[in-house]
Amino acid sequence: MAAPETTIWSMDRHTQAKHEILRRYLGAWIPILIHRCGRVRIIDGFAGPGEYEGGAIGSPLIALQTLLTHPAQKVQDAIRRGTVELIFIERDSQRSAHLQQLLVQQKRVKGDAPKLQPRIITGTFLEEMDKLLTLMERQNANGRPIPTFVFIDPFGYSHAPLSMIKRIMSLPMCEVLINFMYDEINRFLTVQYQTKEQHYDLLFGTDTWRQIALQSTNADERRRLQHDLYRHQLLAVGHARYVRSFRMRNEHNATDYYLFFGTNSIRGLEEMKRAMWGVDQTGGFEFSDFSNPFQPLLLTEPNYADLQRMLTENFKGQVVSVANIKEYVLAETPFVIFKQEALRPMELTSPPKIRVINPAPKRIKGRYPLDDMLIEFL
Ligand SMILES: C[S@@+](CC[C@H](N)C(=O)[O-])C[C@H]1O[C@@H](n2cnc3c(N)ncnc32)[C@H](O)[C@@H]1O
Structure with missing residues (x-):
């Protein structure tokens, strides 16, 4: 113009x-x-x-x-x-x-x-x-x-x-x-x-x-x-x-x-x-x-399978905190939210793709409330 x-x-x-x-x-x-x-x-x-x-x-x-x-x-x-x-x-x-x-x-x-x-x-x-x-x-x-x-x-x-x-x-x-x-x-x-x-x-x-x-x-x-x-x-x-x-x-x-x-x-x-x-x-x-x-x-239809793939590619074999994952998602991917949309299905799938290393005693699977929770990407 x-x-x-x-x-x-x-x-x-x-x-x-x-x-x-x-x-x-x-x-x-x-x-x-x-x-x-x-x-x-x-x-x-x-x-x-x-x-x-x-x-x-x-x-x-x-x-x-x-x-x-x-x-x-x-x-x-x-x-x-x-x-x-x-x-x-x-x-x-x-x-x-x-x-x-x-x-x-x-x-x-x-x-x-x-x-x-x-x-x-x-x-x-x-x-x-x-x-x-x-x-x-x-x-x-x-x-x-x-x-x-x-x-x-x-x-x-x-x-x-x-x-x-x-x-x-x-x-x-x-x-x-x-x-x-x-x-x-x-x-x-x-x-x-x-x-x-x-x-x-x-x-x-x-x-x-x-x-x-x-x-x-x-x-x-x-x-x-x-x-x-x-x-x-x-x-x-x-x-x-x-x-x-x-x-x-x-x-x-x-x-x-x-x-x-x-x-x-x-x-x-x-x-x-x-x-x-x-x-x-x-x-x-x-x-x-x-x-x-x-x-x-x-930016009309977020495809969280893409985000799961990105997370796996980036973190495979590593143990990282929820805070690290958040920073990566915000800074390096188009996505904003990730816990329920990407981490949860990755944890609940069989075999799981991630594992929480330091869960609190009564933690419910698929929830990641604390920034210092450590996640292993399998
Ligand atoms: C795209 S328009 C701005 C539209 C406005 N930001 C909006 O969203 O409603 C660009 C404006 O910058 C002014 N402009 C052009 N060169 C400029 C300069 N060097 N310094 C300040 N303003 C300038 C133009 O006169 C024009 O009004």
Whole structure:
């Protein structure tokens, strides 16, 4: 899709799915962060005008509404205390003015304004995030880091260099959700990459993408290699401990974009995966986990036989704790839940495929309540 030039534009189905993920994730994760740290900050780095043609709301208003209508008392208390920050960055002055106007309208409709005043910054993500990061780095140095979620949702590929993501991820409790515009990147990579070399170097944080451009002519392979390179760079250079990616395919069966999520928190990863699994997929698009590029898992029908196979392949002959299994499932597979769905049938089958080494005296078979239970994969 070419970047629209009007102040607002019509929404595609993928955007709907992306918004649903955002809503679910923030709804689940923000109360946990507030519970742990008392404060939280959300930065929407490519905020847009706040609404689409027809009136559907955009990401900044989704974040705002999720917070204002959140049922958890601790979220409302944090808002009242002024410890929830919302920052929206938008380069286009007409779009940022439109967003500003929507926020004013919203305040008027809602009457008494709560103590949550989103800050709209008209400027580029690169420059503004640089300033914010300087502040965040100072807060961290003073022992007062604020958990921060950064949503990076550009139209193209030239505005969010890996070095910036590395700075974000180097701070404690910071995480990123990145819209990786594969379609755009691929188009230029194949046609006219020579004029864009510097952008690609910055995007990937390396120049090894050139090998993909030079050597790979097969579209599927190119997609996989680009995906893998970006993921690798987020992990190896970008300081993200966990990275998940999800593929959005459009109605012509072409990959439009990937959502990459980078976090250092296994709990954050769990909530994001739940959000992704939970998205309503009746919109006709394909939305798949991209753990295995040759066999992407459609997030509609979890097949737990696949998970059992993965567990066996990974742990065969080993004794591991339930906590280890959980980390593996969350970090390395598309799945979220595993106890009843995978471990239980593996224990109850004959002959069993797993054995509990240190069962509590009255343990019921097929239950794994404790993280330190030890499981042998036979
Ligand atoms: C895909 S749209 C964002 C949509 C929005 N996140 C949502 O989900 O509703 C990308 C936005 O980024 C803005 N933009 C483009 N380049 C930018 C930059 N360098 N810094 C900040 N904003 C930029 C565009 O004007 C556009 O409004």
